[in-house]
Amino acid sequence: MEHMPNGVVEDGEDVPRARSLERVCEAMIFAADEPLPARRIADVYAEVTGLPRPSEEEIAAAVARLNAAYEDTERTLRIHTWAGGFRMATVPEVAPFLRALFAGQQPRRLSRSLMETLAVVAYRQPTTKPEVDYVRGVDSDYALRRLLELNLVDVVGRSEAVGRPLLYGTTPAFLEQFGLRSLDELPNLREVEELLNDPAFNRERARLLMEKGLLDGAEAGQTPTGEKDEASDA
Missing domain, CATH: 1.10.10.10 (Winged helix-like DNA-binding domain superfamily/Winged helix DNA-binding domain)
Structure with missing residues (x-):
């Protein structure tokens, strides 16, 4: 019709x-x-x-x-x-x-380590914790547990590898959070790299994050130099 x-x-x-x-x-x-x-x-x-x-x-x-x-x-x-x-x-x-x-209400903030972990899961799903650890270069146990609690990641099965580790994937809540119809709308990795290297994109991203209260003025001019303590993630 x-x-x-x-x-x-x-x-x-x-x-x-x-x-x-x-x-x-x-x-x-x-x-x-x-x-x-x-x-x-x-x-x-x-x-x-x-x-x-x-x-x-x-x-x-x-x-x-x-x-x-x-x-x-x-x-x-x-x-x-x-x-x-x-x-x-x-x-x-x-x-x-x-x-x-809603100015008085604090938005849910995803730390850098949570965003990194979520990105690895999104692009490599279904994936295991050892695979996530390998890509990030650090232990991701806490980050995965927090993403499970936030309903952005879920267990989708078990791998056939030795020990049959859990397989993780993103949830419908992940799609909703990022305004995606499906995983097909995720930008490919080359597009992501080009965006991240674009100064105009970084300025606009910092402005939007500051408007949402997810970034303060001092952070906007900083470049992360190391891995944040996993236990301090919100």
Whole structure:
């Protein structure tokens, strides 16, 4: 089923059903605490109404019409596809007001060692602790435990290597945290290297981190010279 711009339903389409789907999608996505897959919306719709289960294409079209309506009426909400599901978020233009509103709340901060460990897991998954240790050059036991507690990493199986060590991989919460639809959206390592070597990127990154309270002015001008004490990671 094709969707039309500006929230218009196509000729020949079941208009009451389409409008009903829009309302259900909007309510469920708004109320959900995590990205909501289209299949889950379809299952709930069929269960509650007793009507035939809508296709995921119908759900996607309903979401597209909602976004078109939000844009046409200059609302601050948009529905994004993150971590394999739909999530409602505000537009960037209102970010300064939300930052001021929540100024007293400390954001969750990932230390350099946690970010390094998370990056190794993300790019090499499924991977074992010895492999993570080898890439980082330090013991990663604490970092992996913290990432497990933060639900950014999970155990996804066991390796066939000697001793059958645990295999680690990233979680849907990781995708949501970094605004990714899937792992396919991770930049390749060459792109990462080019970005990290770009002074303009580093200045912009430092500015954004300072705005979010994740970096102070002194840190912004510093280059890490050694491994941070694992036990002091937040």
